[in-house]
Amino acid sequence: xxxxxxxxxxxxxxxxxxxxxxxxxxxxxxxxxxxxxxxxxxxxxxxxxxxxxxxxxxxxxxxxxxxxxxxxxxxxxxxxxxxxxxxxxxxxxxxxxxxxxxxxxxxxxxxxxxxxxxxxxxxxxxxxxxxxxxxxxxxxxxxxxxxxxxxxxxxxxxxxxxxxxxxxxxxxxxxxxxxxxxxxxxxxxxxxxxxxxxxxxxxxxxxxxxxxxxxxxxxxxxxxxxxxxxxxxxxxxxxxxxxxxxxxxxxxxxxxxxxxxxxxxxxxxxxxxxxxxxxxxxxxxxxxxxxxxxxxxxxxxxxxxxxxxxxxxxxxxxxxxxxxxxxxxxxxxxxxxxxxxxxxxxxxxxxxxxxxxxxxxxxxxxxxxxxxxxxxxxxxxxxxxxxxxxxxxxxxxxxxxxxxxxxxxxxxxxxxxxxxxxxxxxxxxxxxxxxxxxxxxxxxxxxxxxxxxxxxxxxxxxxxxxxxxxxxxxxxxxxxxxxxxxxxxxxxxxxxxxxxxxxxxxxxxxxxxxxxxxxxxxxxxxxxxxxxxxxxxxxxxxxxxxxxxxxxxxxxxxxxxxxxxxxxxxxxxxxxxxxxxxxxxxxxxxxxxxxxxxxxxxxxxxxxxxxxxxxxxxxxxxxxxxxxxxxxxxxxxxxxxxxxxxxxxxxxxxxxxxxxxxxxxxxxxxxxxxxxxxxxxxxxxxxxxxxxxxxxxxxxxxxxxxxxxxxxxxxxxxxxxxxxxxxxxxxxxxxxxxxxxxxxxxxxx
Ligand code: PEP
Ligand code: MG
Numbered sequence: 151x152x153x154x155x156x157x158x159x160x161x162x163x164x165x166x167x168x169x170x171x172x173x174x175x176x177x178x179x180x181x182x183x184x185x186x187x188x189x190x191x192x193x194x195x196x197x198x199x200x201x202x203x204x205x206x207x208x209x210x211x212x213x214x215x216x217x218x219x220x221x222x223x224x225x226x227x228x229x230x231x232x233x234x235x236x237x238x239x240x241x242x243x244x245x246x247x248x249x250x251x252x253x254x255x256x257x258x259x260x261x262x263x264x265x266x267x268x269x270x271x272x273x274x275x276x277x278x279x280x281x282x283x284x285x286x287x288x289x290x291x292x293x294x295x296x297x298x299x300x301x302x303x304x305x306x307x308x309x310x311x312x313x314x315x316x317x318x319x320x321x322x323x324x325x326x327x328x329x330x331x332x333x334x335x336x337x338x339x340x341x342x343x344x345x346x347x348x349x350x351x352x353x354x355x356x357x358x359x360x361x362x363x364x365x366x367x368x369x370x371x372x373x374x375x376x377x378x379x380x381x382x383x384x385x386x387x388x389x390x391x392x393x394x395x396x397x398x399x400x401x402x403x404x405x406x407x408x409x410x411x412x413x414x415x416x417x418x419x420x421x422x423x424x425x426x427x428x429x430x431x432x433x434x435x436x437x438x439x440x441x442x443x444x445x446x447x448x449x450x451x452x453x454x455x456x457x458x459x460x461x462x463x464x465x466x467x468x469x470x471x472x473x474x475x476x477x478x479x480x481x482x483x484x485x486x487x488x489x490x491x492x493x494x495x496x497x498x499x500x501x502x503x504x505x506x507x508x509x510x511x512x513x514x515x516x517x518x519x520x521x522x523x524x525x526x527x528x529x530x531x532x533x534x535x536x537x538x539x540x541x542x543x544x545x546x547x548x549x550x551x552x553x554x555x556x557x558x559x560x561x562x563x564x565x566x567x568x569x570x571x572x573x574x575x576x577x578x579x580x581x582x583x584x585x586x587x588x589x590x591x592x593x594x595x596x597x598x599x600x601x602x603x604x605x606x607x608x609x610x611x612x613x614x615x616x617x618x619x620x621x622x623x624x625x626x627x628x629x630x631x632x633x634x635x636x637x638x639x640x641x642x643x644x645x646x647x648x649x650x651x652x653x654x655x656x657x658x659x660x661x662x663x664x665x666x667x668x669x670x671x672x673x674x675x676x677x678x679x680x681x682x683x684x685x686x687x688x689x690x691x692x693x694x695x696x697x698x699x700x701x702x703x704x705x706x707x708x709x710x711x712x713x714x715x716x717x718x719x720x721x722x723x724x725x726x727x728x729x730x731x732x733x734x735x736x737x738x739x740x741x742x743x744x745x746x747x748x749x750x751x752x753x754x755x756x757x758x759x760x761x762x763x764x765x766x767x768x769x770x771x772x773x774x775x776x777x778x779x780x781x782x783x784x785x786x787x788x789x790x791x792x793x794x795x796x797x798x799x800x801x802x803x804x805x806x807x808x809x810x811x812x813x814x815x816x817x818x819x820x821x822x823x824x825x826x827x828x829x830x831x832x833x834x835x836x837x838x839x840x841x842x843x844x845x846x847x848x849x850x851x852x853x854x855x856x857x858x859x860x861x862x863x864x865x866x867x868x869x870x871x872x873x874x875x876x877x878x879x880x881x882x883x884x885x886x887x888x889x890x891x892x893x894x895x896x897x898x899x
Pocket of ligand 2: 716779
């Protein structure tokens with residue numbers, strides 16, 4: 151019996167393939183398919199519903215229901231039995247449809263006379279494209295074999311939809327990959343970019359979902375799985391002495407690669423008429439569907455491992471390696487699920503923009519993208535499913551929007567926006583050599599933040615007075631092993647060479663929280679942002695800090711050196727760090743190295759506690775730099791990486807400004823140099839308010855220097871301060887709208 155069923159399924163797939171091979175239009179093909187399925191399943195009705203938009207399904211073809219209902223009958227996700235199949239991505243198999251939970255009567259289809267209902271999601275790689283339904287008058291439940299057979303058909307349908315075989319005149323719908331898509335994401339690096347998609351991991355395209363020689367397909371699958379197993383074993387041998395986590399992942403890969411259940415299910419699919427590739431993809435689809443539904447983080451990770459392994463297997467089978475032979479477009483916009491900092495650095499500045507499906511604003515990749523000044527959006531829907539290599543794409547890193555395959559109207563509006571930005575850039579370059587002098591005469595020093603050698607040329611082009619924050623951890627994050635002292639000192643020397651007589655503030659290693667070094671044992675902490683990070687790690691495990699201080703002294707090689715410690719929460723920590731510097735100097739001198747001609751040691755003020763440190767601290771520390779990103783998150787108790795709470799509190803909230811004002815006053819009283827180097831320093835309105843509150847030095851990403859300088863030069867800081875004071879006296883929560891009103895009255899220079 152089972153043997154006969156398999157043959158039936160294969161026969162049906164064979165007929166489907168023949169139906170597809172003719173040069174019929176999209177609608178005709180769909181009609182043929184519904185007819186073939188209904189006949190083969192001995193059912194009166196077979197219907198195909200496809201998504202019209204994100205939450206509307208449309209009846210696109212039917213055998214048995216009223217033909218007039220085609221393209222007329224629509225339902226929302228979750229509505230009726232069909233909507234429920236799509237929403238929950240589950241099969242509904244019932245002998246008595248009108249009595250089933252969620253049934254909705256649709257008179258225009260004439261379906262009330264059909265008792266039994268079998269509906270399956272048409273899904274590909276975890277994405278539901280539509281619903282396939284068969285119905286019959288006789289009240290019966292469909293057998294497991296029948297359900298399974300139809301699942302295989304649904305899978306092939308999904309592949310065909312993906313390949314766009316239903317497009318054409320009178321088409322049911324245009325191919326998914328030809329439609330314009332608008333995706334929303336979170337801005338991790340501002341800027342706008344137009345270009346063409348370059349997929350970091352190109353999707354494997356299965357062009358032959360149906361195969362009629364199961365023996366041959368079984369052979370192909372077995373060979374490919376053997377090759378896969380061998381490559382996993384090889385990777386394991388290579389990783390034998392290395393990282394434990396990597397080994398664990400590979401062990402999981404090996405377990406999956408040797409899983410009998412996985413193999414058996416794929417072989418069954420082949421018996422039922424699928425090609426080896428389609429069988430792999432069917433399993434992968436199921437895993438992805440489970441992945442999106444599971445709330446268990448461990449299970450999700452394992453399913454993600456399986457997903458990765460399936461991709462490898464598909465590449466072996468199709469010969470479409472990571473290198474597909476496709477050429478990177480001249481204006482590439484990188485699209486990926488996620489990417490590591492090292493991989494991103496390899497692409498370097500060739501990229502126009504980056505769009506990630508996962509990732510986070512504070513991730514390493516985001517730090518690198520920021521350093522490279524490449525617009526980056528994270529959490530951008532399911533972009534890796536929607537985009538194909540070479541697609542036209544526009545990234546709006548101001549609004550957090552991606553336009554994929556935009557229509558002309560959108561593209562033109564977007565280009566206007568780019569042109570406006572270019573015009574603004576021109577205005578900025580006209581003032582690059584002018585000081586950031588406000589109308590009241592006050593001059594604000596504008597410095598830039600950096601972290602890579604590649605940033606240094608911006609020192610000249612942006613007009614920055616120096617590097618106010620050099621994030622040294624980037625050099626540690628982009629490697630897969632701890633950098634050597636000699637490597638670091640050579641790098642610091644090159645940074646100082648490139649900076650010439652401009653000052654560079656080297657911040658010592660700021661790791662922990664979200665910045666995890668791949669080669670250091672991760673720390674399971676319930677609240678890593680409040681955990682063992684930055685100077686806390688440096689002081690508890692001083693080996694790395696000492697090595698870095700030596701590298702800095704050697705890199706300076708007789709030139710002035712400025713060192714800053716991150717995340718100092720109390721005076722004692724600064725004292726201990728200062729002692730380490732003193733010891734390093736003494737040691738270097740003893741070893742005969744040239745000492746820096748001048749040495750300044752400062753601290754970052756990133757926790758509210760430090761603002762209330764003893765007066766002696768303010769007297770002892772050479773300078774302070776407010777790390778507004780961290781300070782703000784601790785001031786408002788709002789995680790800087792949690793998108794839900796991050797935007798809730800405005801930097802221009804009067805409580806925060808009053809707090810900053812207190813810091814300025816203490817520093818003025820004690821003659822302590824003060825700057826602000828968080829991201830807010832690079833936002834023009836915020837920068838203006840910081841200057842009005844008394845900050846005389848701001849450090850920001852190079853691209854922000856022009857806009858900030860331009861606004862400062864248009865405004866009078868005394869007047870801004872009055873605006874702030876008046877808003878504060880009125881009891882406003884934020885001074886933003888008042889300051890914006892003031893700015894509007896100031897003329898463009
Ligand atoms: C800050 O916290 O404001 C800062 C500059 O440091 P980072 O963003 O690297 O934590
Ligand atoms: Mg910080």
